Amino acid sequence: MSTTLGVADFVRAHTTLRPVPGLPSLLLHQADDAIDLWQTTEAHLGATGTPPPFWAFAWAGGHALARYVLEHPDLVAGRGVLDVASGSGLVAVAAAAAGAASVVANEIDGYAAAAIALNADANGFVVDVVHGDLLDGDGGAADVVFAGDVFYSRAMAQRVLAFLERARARGAQVLVGDPGRAYLPRERFTRVADYRVPVDRSLEDADTKDVTVWRVG
Template sequence: MLKDLASLIIKHTAPSRRHLTPELVLRLITPACPLWRAREEEIPFKEPFWAFYWPGGQATARYILDNGEMVKNRRVLDIGCGCGAGTIAAVKMGASRVLANDIDPYAVAATSLNAEINDVSVETSMEDLIGTNCTEFDTILIGDMFYDEEFANILFDWLQRLRGEGKTRNRLFLTIFSLNDDAKSNIQRAQLHENLCGRWTFKRKALN
């Protein structure tokens, strides 16, 4: 099944290095792709979040590539892996195991495809791991998954439980594009220590 999905992904995306991690080649929907300007009914994918390299995902992967010691020899879980950039970065930086997790089969297929393009092997899962104990992992990556208030609350409740059970040990990488008051409140509620690892500025380019 994933091979069939990969063929469709290749048909509608383009290889790109125009992002914060140019050392990674990622197949994305870019301005050069017809789908960039397509109407919703013309898109062959349902909510193709994986086809775009979101700011939080870029920041996560960039930080890992610049600070490889944070994942080296560690077991990493990439929740909501999307295009797989964080997963690929962790593998390249020497993680002992990386599991790319997403409930969208297209995201898993895209991650596998992008991993192949970047000459790395990855392990994937479509199981919903949010809410589980994740005891076999040392580091959890969560990038750009706090866009919906209801879902963000689910995530922070889970993180709070992991912290209470001693499962995190300062091993969470959360990237939030806009750290608004609600996000800060949730971080405090989950009793997570906020540590700003980096700040990146994205330029907006007008499309004709």
């Protein structure tokens, strides 16, 4: 794959736009196999050690958050939303669909940033994509902050938890979706909902995953 292919074109070329399993009202550019796409992305970049293609799948934590938002639109209706570590942008798109006044999706991965923009457009919504690291801040002016499936490593968990607690301290509502990752600090959160969601077997080695939506503070 030539590196002259643009990032957005690469996303389109290696995914299919289709409804999210279990959330048929939402469309995402989705891939069929995580490992194959990971290898293809590294070839496109001409480098190894790139992040997994979070952007091409509806990860379990984000899937549960998106479902919760669609079931509880009053949470975001008329409010400003920030979705950190947004991946495909699924939660951001769900927030827009539920009537959020504004939605920002944040990612450090350029492929994810491109996928979020494509997915928002495919669903007919406006989502502002911020490409960069926001975790040293507190979420700015967002009224509601979401983070799906972010407690997969100790270092990431520590940074995300500090960020989320700063956002909560300034008055934001903060919700996390997590399928039981090793570094989830359960004692710091309050359980608000449980879901069994469909997942891609190339990611989870299963067809479904039990996921909890937690409130911070």
